[in-house]
Amino acid sequence: MNENAGRNIRTVDDVLSLLDGLFAPEADRWTAGAASWWDGFYADRSKPVPFFVAKPDENLVSYLDRGLITPGRALDLGCGPGRNALRLASLGFEVDAVDLSPAAIAWAEDRAREAGAGVRFHCGDAFTLTASELSGPYDLIYDSGCFHHLPPHRRISYLGLLDRVLAPGGHLALTCFAAGEIGSELPDADFYRQSGLQGGLAYTPESLRWIFSDLAExxxxxxxxxxxxxxxxxxxxxxxxxxxxPRCTA
Incomplete structure (x- = not known):
């Protein structure tokens, strides 16, 4: 008999894994176990999904045009078919791009070959990729639609990733669901009571500023x-x- 049966919590990672397990597989769309859900989502490349188009985000292009960000090392989180990663690579960024879905990565690699873009694609969970796989520190971490699919407790992992791989003075750029427009506005605790993310979490400007309060807006x-x-x-x-x-002051 296993003397530890039913007593599995010893570390913070154990707590996070326990909370992961509270979500139904079809709702938990960010862990490695959900790759098959996303594979089905990306299977038909002709679907009229807005972000299937081979176009970069307008805000990313605006940041570049205004000099708010400049070429360096970039990490594209939840890169999907690679539309933003390819734009960054075309402008001289050294790009790592991560997605859970093999189907998404395959599509992104096809686009990169067609464009002659040198992007390093990684299939997996960005929170568990090793330092040799993510060759940071990164001057830019770009997230177009990954953050709002995270269950609330995984914001801890997200902020931990920023602490590990975002360079001093580097930038985090993200797009996410806007409260009042799309996504669920339930309080965090209710997602655990219902065991589902209802398609994604909606955020207000105030909540984003609070979550990322260690960074300058x-x-x-x-x-x-x-x-x-x-x-x-x-x-x-x-x-x-x-x-x-913040930049290093030492």
């Missing part, structure tokens, strides 16, 4: 609505945020 605004003929992706139901890490 550069810009936080609604994403601009881009028409179908635009070379850029833009949907107004998303927030766009750019934060900067």
């Amino acid at each position: 550069v810009e936080l605004r609604r994403m601009r609505d881009e028409p179908p003929e635009s070379p850029l992706f833009g949907e107004p139901f998303l927030w766009t945020a750019l934060f900067r890490s």
